[in-house]
Amino acid sequence: MSIFIFHRVLPNADPLLPFEPDAEQFDWMVRFISRTYSVLPLVEAAQRLTAGSLPAAAAVITFDDGYADNFEVAWPILRRYGVVASFFIATSFLDGGRMWNDDVIEAVRKFPGGELDLREFNLGTHALTDTASRVQCYGAVLGKLKYFEHGYRSQVANEIGRRGAVPERSELMMTRTQLRELHAAGAEIGAHTHTHPILELLDDSMAIAEIEAGKLELESILGEAVNVFAYPNGVPQRDCSARHGDMVKKLGFEAAVSTEPRYANAGTDVFQLPRFTPWDRTPTKFAARCMMQLWKRRI
Numbered sequence: 001m002s003i004f005i006f007h008r009v010l011p012n013a014d015p016l017l018p019f020e021p022d023a024e025q026f027d028w029m030v031r032f033i034s035r036t037y038s039v040l041p042l043v044e045a046a047q048r049l050t051a052g053s054l055p056a057a058a059a060v061i062t063f064d065d066g067y068a069d070n071f072e073v074a075w076p077i078l079r080r081y082g083v084v085a086s087f088f089i090a091t092s093f094l095d096g097g098r099m100w101n102d103d104v105i106e107a108v109r110k111f112p113g114g115e116l117d118l119r120e121f122n123l124g125t126h127a128l129t130d131t132a133s134r135v136q137c138y139g140a141v142l143g144k145l146k147y148f149e150h151g152y153r154s155q156v157a158n159e160i161g162r163r164g165a166v167p168e169r170s171e172l173m174m175t176r177t178q179l180r181e182l183h184a185a186g187a188e189i190g191a192h193t194h195t196h197p198i199l200e201l202l203d204d205s206m207a208i209a210e211i212e213a214g215k216l217e218l219e220s221i222l223g224e225a226v227n228v229f230a231y232p233n234g235v236p237q238r239d240c241s242a243r244h245g246d247m248v249k250k251l252g253f254e255a256a257v258s259t260e261p262r263y264a265n266a267g268t269d270v271f272q273l274p275r276f277t278p279w280d281r282t283p284t285k286f287a288a289r290c291m292m293q294l295w296k297r298r299i
Helices: 023-036 042-051 068-080 100-110 131-145 150-163 176-184 204-222 242-250 283-296
Strands: 002-006 058-065 086-089 114-117 125-128 188-191 228-230 255-257
Touching: 023 058, 023 068, 023 283, 042 058, 042 188, 042 228, 042 255, 058 068, 068 176, 086 228, 100 131, 100 150, 125 131, 131 150, 176 188, 176 204, 188 204, 204 242
Parallel strands: 002 058, 058 086, 086 188, 188 228, 228 255
Antiparallel strands: 114 125
16 A cells, blocks of 8 residues: 655745645646555555455555645645545644744745854754755754754744744645535545644653644544544654554554655554655656556565
8 A cells, every 4th residue: 555645735836845746746646646546545545454455556645734735726636536635634733823844944935145044043054045055944954943842943933934024824724614625525634733743752641642632623623533643744763653653542543654655565553654755746757656666565
């Protein structure tokens, strides 16, 4: 079983976000996936993986965080090709919020050219000369900042955003109304904690509280049980571990996904399901890398 992971689908290409597909790219990705794989919602896929009844070339399409463009751009494309997807929502950012990483990205977009000095936060200095240097800058900053203590991480990101004149409120994330409409239209909704911490950096009581808070809020919004979960950042042993899988299981989830880049097979723990997405941005290379995964699991 291949589980594809996406975050955003942009209406148009954004040079500052070269790792996010735009609508045109996502269209051919979904067209290929729909013609090549049997696409299932995650909870069904996990149940059938356990039961040994997966269809040939099974796949799941997932989205993390809860960006508004998932509803506005990605969902119409998914429906065009008749495939389902699973959306994992970090609930504290609904209705006008913005994730800490986007505080930084949007600030770097707005900062004037020259040297950006973030040494007071132990985040170095960065020359902003062109778009490539801005991408390199926020990549380096986020790579380090994500492992700051959770509360301090938000404080630093907010301060960088303030200095970059980034508005306090944002339309980047879904509203509760959009989330309900997405769910009513047939999308699978999963939990992604409340504030998107690195769970491995929290003590157990804080970690389980974060997981449970996101689940309960989603269930209050949707009026039904939420059964699937995605670990924030999701690298096994660095961002999450087996004890978090135990927490997720005890809270009543049926499956959880990480970001380990491989496919799942009969021996895979359904609370540590891996995910990947080929990074290629041409149809031929994207298809070739997907087919390599299919071929490798048949030998």
